[in-house]
Amino acid sequence: MNAVNEQPWMDVAQPAGQRAALLLAEMTLEEKVDLMTGDLLEGVEGFSAAGIDRLGIPPLRMADAGSGMRRPAGYSATTAMPAPIALAATWQPELGAPYGRVVADECYLLRHNVLLGPNADLARVPWAGRIGESVGEDTFLAAEMSKQVPAAVQRPGVMVTYKHPLLYNQESNRGSGQNSIADERTIREVYAPPFDAVIRAGAVSLMSSFNKINGEFACESDFLQNKLLRDAFGFAGFIMSDYFANHAMVPGNGLDMELPGLPLQPTFYAEHLVWAVRTGSISEAVVNRACTRILWAMFTTGLFDTPLPETDQPIPYAEHAAVARAVEEAAITLLKNDGATLPLSTERVRSIAVIGADTDRPARLGGSSFVTIPSDLVGILRGISERVAGDVEVRTAPGTDRIVLGDGVFLGAQPISSSLQSVPGDPDVPGVRAEFFGSFDLTGDPIEVRIDPDMTFNNFAPSSFHDAIRSEPPRFMRSLRATTVLTAPGTGAYTFTLAGWGSAQLWVDGVEVARLDAPHVSGVSTSDQLVWDAGSTHELRLEFRATGARDGRQPGSVQLGWTYPEGAYSPAIVHAAQVAAGADAAVVFVRTLESENEDSGTLSLPRDQDALVAAVAAANPHTIVVLGTGAPVLTPWADRVPAILHAYFGGQEQGHAIASVLFGEVNPSGKLPYTMAQSEQQYARIGIQNPVRTEWSKDVHYVEGLHLGYRGFDRHELVPQYPFGHGLSYTRFAFDGIVVTPEHSNGFEPIRVAFQLANVGETAGAEVAQAYLEVPDGHGEPVRKLVAFRKVFLQPGETTEVELVIDPFDVTYPLARWDNGAHLWRTIGGVYTVRVGSSSRDLPLSATFEIHPIPEPTTEVGGTAYAYVAQEAVPAPAAM
Template identity: 35%
Template sequence: MIGTRIEGLVDAMTLEEQVSLLSGRDFWSLPAIERLGIGSLRVTDGPNGARGGGSLIGGVRSAAFPVGIALGATWDPDLVSEIGAALADEAKAKGAHVLLAPTVNLHRTQTNGRNFECYSEDPVLSAELAVGYIEGLQGQGIAATVKHFVGNESEIQRTTISSEIHERTLRELYLVPFEAAVKRAGAWAVMTSYNRLGGTYTSEHPWLLTEVLRGDWGFDGVVMSDWFGSHSTAPTMLAGLDLEMPGPARDRGHRLVAAVEAGEVAAKVVRERALNVLRLMARTGALDDHRPREERAEDRPEHRALIRRAGAEGMVLLASDGTLPLREPASVAVIGPNAKVAQIMGGGSAQLNAHYRVSPWDGLAAALGKERLTHAHGCDNAKFQPVLPGPLRMEIFANRALSGEPVAVEEMPEAQGFWFGTLNGGASASDFSARITGRFTAPRSGTWTVGLRAAGLARVRIDGREVAEAWESWTRGTTFFEEGNDEVLGEAVLEADRTYEIEILFATRPSESLGFSALAVGLGLPSGDAEIDEAVEAARRAEVAVVCVGRDASWDTEGADLPGIALPGRQAELIEAVAAANPRTVVVLQTGGPVEMPWLPRVAAVLQAWYPGQEAGNAIADVLLGRAEPGGRLPQTFPARMEDGATFSQDREVYPGLDGRVRYEEGVFIGYRHHDRVGTPPLFPFGHGLSYTTFAMADLAVAEDGGEVRVAVTATNTGARAGSEVVQIYVTPAPAPVPRPARELKGFAKVRLSPGESRRVEIALPARAFARFDAERREWVMEAGTYGIEVGRSAADLPLSGEWMARTARRWAP
């Protein structure tokens, strides 16, 4: 029925109308074709919420769900499917038909700024969670957009760098989640990455988009570019890119019409691309949706409960001497830079304006009462200075010279903005200037630090004196998706309770790759020894110290990789000092990936909480107090040192890249595969996570059944309270002519058991679980021979082992 209707519609269109569907009308939507009764397709950013059509800053409020790595740590596709269904509700509330999610790139390095947004270092775990997410989302009529296809495992020079990846590595690792999303979950859309693959932009890569995606996998949905990630007319059309985003058209529109008329692009190719877009519109109901976009802030109780439950399910108890769970402590010192600040999400296009934010302090205060708690900040951990609070007055000029009368005047809640499209008063976000003024009353005396970041030109004055400048000296850095300068720092001596006049001048400049302008001005008073001393004293007086440390969205963010995996600032020093004062010190980590832990032997427990969404503090309190189990298992290996990672190399082309190339020299040996290969034990292995109860696994059975290998094991809760365990199955290879990992995750199941309860867990492994990819022959190969089956609770804790014999070799096409 859909096919007949859209075939009729596409053939009733003029060439210009077909072309109009192949690029955005604006940042978030496609044009309607009123003559044929065709509505407008609308999209919104994900994956940990649905922001809507507003800016990355502010806008209509939305529910903030746990980030990708936190969902990866749940090892629970059913839970992730629930979240997908809830996100469909969120997308509908924002008037959207398409959610730009999930992100399924792998954790190649420990320092990728966007690891927080991705599920795992392992392709099988990522694939299973992606399938759950997509089925939940698309089951409610909202399209998933699987991203970023492919080779976007770093944020360094991501819009231009070429990822050099061998086809075997692609097929066995990086393509696996995308393949499952298409073949098993039936994803309706795929987004290309910014980077090049083997020298060719993925948005114009025929092998990737046509041969693999549509040919090998049978994809029939829409392939869209990442925002501003399309760079040509004919090459993208011929390669298989359906949709250039955002709009208005840059390389499509009249240029595409001219390319057809010149014979560079056949009319049938335009028809095929338009047909794909119409199919997506039919699947999502956009074909007949003529309503104006309405965005609602729906704070649903059921979503609150789901976010809180999912947050606890993803938290990983890394280490504990029995201090956790806390049993009605009389006094708790809540310490650290993340104690009273709710770190709920990473940075970049995944960020949104949450309905609310619950900090660890808030969660513990609600659970125990404030009278049992004391607080100490301890030290700072932010990458940038705290954003200057408003209200501020912004005068907008429709030129870059701050000349004439302002075309609009508006209030800013704080000194940061992110602008695209058309501003109030009709000024273009790519060609305007602004004068921003306000007042600041210093709460304390001291030498304050002024921080200035801009995707544009800017300067800051306090009482008429210039204190920071990025105008004449502006140089491109890593902020604002590599469109802004690195933060410029200045100083201002301020007196307590005195009010100062603030003036910020801003003007746009030509963008490097992405079409927007942005500004952030911060003002902070750095902490020092006195704050650490205060934390030590608070810990000494308390029964237990909970130290809330980690990173924030300025570190874990799209657009920039991390400089390393040490805790920023003086946080390690803070932990050491607090632990020396109180042996019952519990460290709550909030990061988007691993950190070095030289202080580990001196603390009582470590809980990795990730960025668990708007209910962060409540979920953290639930786990600390034993009201919920720490249900998570590591989706990424935690090395003891950054130098132990797979991509740490003296060859900069391996990482972070050199001369426009990043070479995936390690091949299939990332994460736990790398540690097994080189024999370096990790700090915490892939799959690791402790529980508040104990489990046993026994009675392993391996049997062949109809072309599958069935692995069965009995899991038993041997402890005194209910809990969950993840049964993990790894396959060791038969002899092969190429190096293969010592073991690879090929199946898993999360089981919840009452005290004393046992359950038989059975997992079927297809032939693909035993195969490698032969790039020369372009086919999958399963050698004849004996394969090992290892079962346990992490890549380094596999107490059960068996084997399966493949009596004959097999080969098959991708």
């Protein structure tokens, strides 16, 4: 045993708080501040904190972890799990445990001990780039789906870091002063409960968000970090900053660790914090408190006692892939199934057309949740082909260009299909000729010349943040010229849009038709209509100049889009429809590629995928659409196809899972974790704005308050395309006989809701029984809110009694409201209605119960008595 191992803080019999205190007493000020300041370590992408060998403090080797563990390119592969939004769609909280164990085990075996993720933010804005990382729009669902993860991840030697308290619900302006403005009641009743849940479940590390909260940066917020997370929720661990999210040296407000640290960025901690303590402007007690929290978290999760392996260890990839597949199979949501189109049968279907530009790869997130090196990638084409091998003929066609990072983020119209464009002087080569310059005015020799599919140039992310199907523009590009020859697909009117940020001009046949001047925020310029004959050819030239930085996106981005006559399909779409026409069934796989730092400009599918679905559906009445998106998208073709599956971002086994559902080996049981609207205008009715359209303003007003998602649709009596909680099955279920006990309560005891659930179909399957509560009028509460759910598996003809429990003291406090003035919970007295069913809009059972608040202490509000409800305490260790 070496000298360090003999030190008293290495005694595993001592409580974590005592071990932290013993070790802190031996640390110099410089060592303490080093512990609070990030460093760069080999093989770690910017997030890390070096260890202190003298005292046996291990390094914190951190890895991003949204849908699996992300590693730098060139290192060992990891399992690409379904995205958190898919986990949420399972409505099975118990799946969080095997999901978390897979990621944690790979983290440890590949020599990391801190997972930066998952994410407990809510899906507020449907255009937001990180909805795929969230666990839905409902605070209760998010809390329940997050509870199993901390204990599963925090196996000995691994720590979980939950992101991102608080009100971080969109990407626009995230790095340039985004200011989330919400009242205290909205925070406590809607956005804070999932973080309360993961703290109660044992999370010991949190990552504070980029944005401001009511005018104060989250990393500097005493309200958030001390009063809410620590005092109210009892958080005993440490809080780190997100990447470049700290803006000041105020550790007393609760930020314990600044990342990423030197040498990547100038830091507010490091030597500056040492100097501040030496000169007395900051007390060393503040530093001691922060270090104690960090050390306590490290001792609690076994980082001192479970050393990382010296080399990467073997990963049980097959075992982990099986978990990924099981989660995706449980997540896939059957949105529509007219005429029992699904499941397919190899006895009835002898040929199948698999259509889509990305059928060879699963739909996956971009950004920090992107698994750079997956152990495998099973797209829908491979999944179906392997399932029907030898029995069914499989045909395929892309129909559109591949979906790449940046598609859908621009405000303008869709880009032009490469099948309609050819390189000038070479009509047999599809696409455009692009020249990139290091100068701002297209002078000098190009730094790169290449052929691209179209005129979409997005400078946000390196290829390590997404599937590198298309190269991003050169890093030091400051201007560009793109030229192409366009063939009109039909006779009629055409318009062009320039969209992006920067300065751009478009010439058609030598005449300037559009000019964009948007130096810092997104803009759009639209041409006049041009009337062309089918088959006519036209020369297009785009020139772009970067004119200013925009929220970390350097040096600018631009897209040429267009609108064209209805039914004037590209050759690629025409070919896809022809391939589909001769098949017994057609499956169209459509997707998005969403990412952090990029909100979407539209909820429509990118790259004419809507037109592709319409064309294939017209050619083949047996068309099934499979959605591979993280966020809700519009489905304008929904009434033209008989069946729709939502597969979300399903991880590396997505293709196998989809095939299992399509052919009935798995009966779908997923439920929507968010509302899918009929139009973008429905969100405007609620008060939710497209952040790309409003990014000129840094202030984000949460005007909808408590009425997020389906609650807003209910409040404004809007009919969604598909409601929150919706999901069909290959069998049928019936609800009956609801009983609620007790019928009268003081609000401090559980409310039990019992009913019968029967499988009245001919196939074994699962239904998610959902309970929604309608609170007495007069308190600004939602029309109804989710308060309990359970997924129940039943054989054909089987009936079971289900009991759902409404816990008054769960993190959402369903029988109380937050009093902004008094800063406490108050029980709401009166008659409640509980409704039970299969979605937020399909609730056949209802019953009532009444709450009579205890008489003391009380206050009068509108003539009604309300009792104080004590916040459930989560005790911190004595050493804290």
